[in-house]
Amino acid sequence: MSEEIKNTLDIECPHCLEENKINLSKEIRCKKCEKPLIGEKYRKPILSAMTTILIGSGLGITADAYLNINRASVKTEYKMMKTCIGLFGSYTFVRDRCACAVESMSGVIDAQRARILGIEKLEKILRNRYNECD
Structure with missing residues (x-):
């Protein structure tokens, strides 16, 4: 593996959401908006599958109870x-x-x-x- 590929990192710019492949040995800036990426906290907001299932189940049960509150069979x-x-x-x-x-x-x-x-x-x-x- 070449040294250049080892020192690269893919980061999404928090300002414009452009994905950047950056070389860690150079000054780090967004390739689209040119704002510096140094000093920012980076994370991709990902809900876990379990959280998504729980939220969906809760909403489904609530909607079902609300919509069929006194419905006869x-x-x-x-x-x-x-x-x-x-x-x-x-x-x-x-x-x-x-x-x-x-x-x-x-x-x-x-x-x-x-x-x-x-x-x-x-x-x-x-x-x-x-x-x-x-």
């Missing part, structure tokens, strides 16, 4: 839709109004609350919501 929504259609009939306009009623219950009735309320209470809520939909 698909099974519960299906049962509410089936109950509504059973109450009012299976015509297209009834189906659309039932979909509106079930959708309006999002955030109000989740799977656990639907089990606690029971079918009679759920039907009463569905009837009220159905009548509000046009």
Whole structure:
């Protein structure tokens, strides 16, 4: 290995972010902006893979909890839709109004609350919501 290659170092300039191959035996300056590189602290900001995974997981869990805070399960929504259609009939306009009623219950009735309320209470809520939909 030649002496010149041994005494070179690749450094990113903190002023303009240009990568510099410098010979350690000469005065050290950025090749783009000509500012001296001596006396600066150099490090490349690299997040570890574990830190990235932890941050991503935390953000994902938080977003999921925020977005699905009181969302009923698909099974519960299906049962509410089936109950509504059973109450009012299976015509297209009834189906659309039932979909509106079930959708309006999002955030109000989740799977656990639907089990606690029971079918009679759920039907009463569905009837009220159905009548509000046009």
